[in-house]
Amino acid sequence: xxxxxxxxxxxxxxxxxxxxAHSVALEQEAADRMHELAETMAVHNNPALHELLSSLAAHxxxxxxxxKALCRNETLPRFKAWEYSWPDDESPEIFHYSxxxxxxxxxxxxxxxxxxxxxxETFYRDIADNATNPAIKQLAEQFATEEQEHARSIANRLxxxxxxxxxxxSKDPDQTDFDPPHTPE
Amino acid sequence: MLSAKQYKSxxxxxxxxxxxxxxxxxxxxxxxxxxxxxxxxAVLVSGIGCSSRLPAYINxxxxxxxxxxxxxxxxxxxxxxxxxxVIAMGGDGDGxxxxxxxxxxxxxxxVDIVYIxxxxxxxxxxxxxxxxxxxxSWEHSKLTPHGPEVRPFxxxxxxxxxxxxxxxxxxxxxxxxxxxxxxxxxxxxGFAFIQVLSQCxxxxxxxxxxxxxxxLEEVCTDDPVKAAAFLHGDDGLSKGIxxxxxxxxxxxxxxxxxxxxxxxxxxx
Numbered sequence: 001x002x003x004x005x006x007x008x009x010x011x012x013x014x015x016x017x018x019x020x021a022h023s024v025a026l027e028q029e030a031a032d033r034m035h036e037l038a039e040t041m042a043v044h045n046n047p048a049l050h051e052l053l054s055s056l057a058a059h060x061x062x063x064x065x066x067x068k069a070l071c072r073n074e075t076l077p078r079f080k081a082w083e084y085s086w087p088d089d090e091s092p093e094i095f096h097y098s099x100x101x102x103x104x105x106x107x108x109x110x111x112x113x114x115x116x117x118x119x120x121e122t123f124y125r126d127i128a129d130n131a132t133n134p135a136i137k138q139l140a141e142q143f144a145t146e147e148q149e150h151a152r153s154i155a156n157r158l159x160x161x162x163x164x165x166x167x168x169x170s171k172d173p174d175q176t177d178f179d180p181p182h183t184p185e
Numbered sequence: 186m187l188s189a190k191q192y193k194s195x196x197x198x199x200x201x202x203x204x205x206x207x208x209x210x211x212x213x214x215x216x217x218x219x220x221x222x223x224x225x226x227a228v229l230v231s232g233i234g235c236s237s238r239l240p241a242y243i244n245x246x247x248x249x250x251x252x253x254x255x256x257x258x259x260x261x262x263x264x265x266x267x268x269x270x271v272i273a274m275g276g277d278g279d280g281x282x283x284x285x286x287x288x289x290x291x292x293x294x295x296v297d298i299v300y301i302x303x304x305x306x307x308x309x310x311x312x313x314x315x316x317x318x319x320x321x322s323w324e325h326s327k328l329t330p331h332g333p334e335v336r337p338f339x340x341x342x343x344x345x346x347x348x349x350x351x352x353x354x355x356x357x358x359x360x361x362x363x364x365x366x367x368x369x370x371x372x373x374x375g376f377a378f379i380q381v382l383s384q385c386x387x388x389x390x391x392x393x394x395x396x397x398x399x400x401l402e403e404v405c406t407d408d409p410v411k412a413a414a415f416l417h418g419d420d421g422l423s424k425g426i427x428x429x430x431x432x433x434x435x436x437x438x439x440x441x442x443x444x445x446x447x448x449x450x451x452x453x
Binding site: 032036037039040041042043044080081082084086089090096097098099100101102104181 | 189190197198199200201202203204205207208212215216218219312313357358359360361362364365368384386387388390392393395396
């Protein structure tokens with residue numbers, strides 16, 4: 001959805017079932033991307049970040065299950081991946097690949113997780129503030145508040161990490177790259 | 186009907202965190218879900234390199250072949266088994282250097298396959314040497330301290346000149362858009378080439394900028410002259426389907442030639 005002026009005419013803003021289908025996809029894609037990143041860190045022998053990202057992924061799984069439970073009696077439309085009306089190329093609550101690196105720290109990971117939660121909140125807040133369908137406005141307001149809570153929870157973890165209060169997370173992996181790029185044998 | 190996630194095998198990718206190839210993997214599974222692709226009717230054929238590991242990560246048939254030779258294997262398979270959905274894939278080094286000549290002739294023959302090149306402009310598996318698509322001034326490798334100092338290969342323009350009948354460029358930052366391209370490419374009757382700008386966060390961290398610089402160009406045409414004009418003025422960072430013009434595929438069928446009289450056809 002690139003044309004901001006037209007977005008209120010999108011079924012996402014008008015049709016409750018379409019809105020809920022987007023909400024389910026948003027949570028599921030967030031969980032899938034987080035699991036993917038966590039598994040990558042395990043493959044790259046970064047157990048600390050694997051553990052942190054897996055815990056974030058478990059929260060995302062829980063949110064996805066909650067959303068599916070909310071919609072269990074609904075008949076939701078099925079969309080192909082490119083048919084969703086996201087504000088950008090991907091759903092708002094996932095890490096962009098360019099924000100990830102093998103040397104990323106726990107702080108980087110939490111910062112990115114915070115940003116995607118805030119992005120999801122902005123997505124719902126925009127709909128809550130501007131949609132004309134009262135049922136959608138109400139749901140969007142509820143989901144925006146939930147995303148705000150998720151963001152607050154991650155912000156607290158990030159603050160604690162920075163303050164060194166959480167010993168398990170403050171032990172970031174050594175950032176020295178013992179096998180740096182561009183060293184031809 | 187399978188979900189996109191159900192098309193993934195249990196093998197965990199070994200790509201670096203942030204590698205664009207993850208997005209290509211996700212785009213393929215999303216396209217397969219949309220196509221309702223039966224896993225047993227799809228074959229992914231690759232060469233050698235980081236990206237060529239992809240067939241192992243998909244729940245379908247796969248062939249991880251020889252360096253630069255994905256296309257002849259894929260073409261042979263399609264000719265022998267036209268009922269299968271054959272997708273060849275690999276990287277820019279595999280496809281445009283050692284496999285470059287196969288790329289030209291696969292485009293020319295127009296066999297009904299899809300060819301995905303995950304182009305990160307570098308040989309990642311061997312620790313970051315310049316590839317055919319590396320920018321001339323790229324100075325990050327100690328093997329080319331002044332950069333390759335050679336004009337990069339122009340995959341889409343060369344595909345067009347060689348006869349490819351579907352030409353597109355996707356971006357790993359847009360897996361949904363790429364899934365749509367794949368969906369269209371699989372249904373295109375003929376050789377469908379998709380160059381994917383697939384970032385390498387390890388050896389080309391500057392490619393993070395693609396998030397800001399890659400742009401959509403809705404210029405799809407069936408006119409090769411218009412497509413050529415666009416591609417020769419292109420900055421290499423546009424995404425979209427650029428050219429699409431079905432034409433007869435190879436092999437040509439000769440219904441009157443039966444195996445029993447094949448010898449007669451070749452008599453001198």
